[in-house]
Amino acid sequence: MLRRSAHIALLLAGAALVASCSSSAAAAPLVTEGVLAPAAQGGPAVTYTPDAAPAGARLALEVVPGEGSTTATFRVAGMRPDRGYAVHAHVRPCGPTGADAGPHFQNRVDPAATPQAPSSDPAYANPQNEVWLDLRTDATGAGTATATVPFGFPERAPASVVVHEKEMTATAPGQAGTAGGRLACLTSTWR
Numbered sequence: 001m002l003r004r005s006a007h008i009a010l011l012l013a014g015a016a017l018v019a020s021c022s023s024s025a026a027a028a029p030l031v032t033e034g035v036l037a038p039a040a041q042g043g044p045a046v047t048y049t050p051d052a053a054p055a056g057a058r059l060a061l062e063v064v065p066g067e068g069s070t071t072a073t074f075r076v077a078g079m080r081p082d083r084g085y086a087v088h089a090h091v092r093p094c095g096p097t098g099a100d101a102g103p104h105f106q107n108r109v110d111p112a113a114t115p116q117a118p119s120s121d122p123a124y125a126n127p128q129n130e131v132w133l134d135l136r137t138d139a140t141g142a143g144t145a146t147a148t149v150p151f152g153f154p155e156r157a158p159a160s161v162v163v164h165e166k167e168m169t170a171t172a173p174g175q176a177g178t179a180g181g182r183l184a185c186l187t188s189t190w191r
């Protein structure tokens with residue numbers, strides 16, 4: 001009985017996730033959704049650390065282009081309850097390892113960044129030049145974050161959303177944008 005009601009609750013949470021995505025009044029939102037599967041299995045939504053980002057959790061991204069701005073909303077259900085997750089837009093699609101998603105998408109790219117030493121300069125690694133979607137889950141493991149950034153994606157766009165180990169993204173010089181290991185990833189459409 002307990003298993004059955006938990007299953008129904010999950011279905012309802014999934015339905016709410018879909019309903020809330022499709023009911024946005026803004027024009028032509030881009031919606032990407034996925035259910036976390038083990039990374040070895042592949043797919044659009046993968047977990048690298050099932051203890052912290054359980055297989056079966058649902059992730060959804062909605063991107064609404066504006067006039068010289070973009071509003072992104074990231075929703076999760078079935079994640080760990082009462083937990084913060086640092087979340088960002090990354091430049092490449094998800095792959096078998098967390099590193100496959102590459103560095104954070106930056107509107108103005110930090111000229112000092114290298115593959116070995118990603119940007120950690122607060123002048124570039126900040127939530128006005130990157131897309132940060134840090135969120136906190138409720139008692140059911142559901143959570144939402146919305147970010148409006150002052151740029152669009154005319155030439156380059158992110159390709160994924162990465163959920164990190166830390167509960168919040170760091171902002172100090174030398175650590176800005178860092179958030180620990182990569183727990184899960186959603187390959188997503190941004191334009």
Ligand SMILES: [Cu+2]
Nearest residue numbers: 087088104162
């Ligand atoms: Cu990130």
